[in-house]
Amino acid sequence: GAGVSQSPSNKVTEKGKDVELRCDPISGHTALYWYRQSLGQGLEFLIYFQGNSAPDKSGLPSDRFSAERTGGSVSTLTIQRTQQEDSAVYLCASRQSGGLDFTGEQYFGPGTRLTVT
Amino acid sequence: AQSVSQHNHHVILSEAASLELGCNYSYGGTVNLFWYVQYPGQHLQLLLKYFSGDPLVKGIKGFEAEFIKSKFSFNLRKPSVQWSDTAEYFCAVNAGYSTLTFGKGTMLLVSP
Numbered sequence: 001g002a003g004v005s006q007s008p009s010n011k012v013t014e015k016g017k018d019v020e021l022r023c024d025p026i027s028g029h030t031a032l033y034w035y036r037q038s039l040g041q042g043l044e045f046l047i048y049f050q051g052n053s054a055p056d057k058s059g060l061p062s063d064r065f066s067a068e069r070t071g072g073s074v075s076t077l078t079i080q081r082t083q084q085e086d087s088a089v090y091l092c093a094s095r096q097s098g099g100l101d102f103t104g105e106q107y108f109g110p111g112t113r114l115t116v117t
Numbered sequence: 118a119q120s121v122s123q124h125n126h127h128v129i130l131s132e133a134a135s136l137e138l139g140c141n142y143s144y145g146g147t148v149n150l151f152w153y154v155q156y157p158g159q160h161l162q163l164l165l166k167y168f169s170g171d172p173l174v175k176g177i178k179g180f181e182a183e184f185i186k187s188k189f190s191f192n193l194r195k196p197s198v199q200w201s202d203t204a205e206y207f208c209a210v211n212a213g214y215s216t217l218t219f220g221k222g223t224m225l226l227v228s229p
Binding site: 003004033035040041042043044045048056059091093105106108109110111 | 160
């Protein structure tokens with residue numbers, strides 16, 4: 001079946017502009033995660049959705065970052081007034097089960113490579 | 118807060134050499150442990166995972182990992198690497214929270 005998809009695959013933007021990154025999780029997966037992958041820094045957690053609500057948004061680095069999820073499916077990560085330090089690969093992952101069961105595997109998308117010039 | 122430490126940032130091996138990648142975590146309670154792999158140009162994918170039971174876990178492509186609770190470690194091993202194992206490897210821990218905490222990754226280069 002289809003995996004997690006993300007769009008765009010690459011995004012180049014000028015400093016100060018806003019960007020929107022999209023994630024389509026695997027159908028039926030209730031949990032959705034956003035991570036940021038920077039060179040040499042591994043994966044940094046940003047936000048977690050269970051359904052349409054975000055019980056954990058502790059990883060968002062500043063108030064310029066926000067995310068929403070609609071219909072328990074598609075999620076959008078928005079970065080306002082982008083800065084050069086926002087350049088990274090933004091990864092989305094989804095997981096089948098939710099609630100208090102966190103043992104399910106997270107399936108990752110291909111990521112969006114964001115470059116802020 | 119939980120954290121994960123991967124000791125080697127870069128490892129270079131010849132084919133048929135044995136591999137061991139170190140991973141230590143900091144959390145005193147029950148943990149779920151994972152190794153993910155990212156092949157060049159591909160998605161992150163699960164290599165193996167430990168939730169409970171036998172501390173020696175076998176994964177795909179001949180990889181295995183051993184959970185040693187007393188050492189807070191979950192090292193990844195493979196007896197004989199192949200060129201196709203060239204990839205970046207990430208250790209991750211879930212300690213009852215909703216998210217995974219990842220290490221910074223180890224880039225493995227296997228020369229033919």
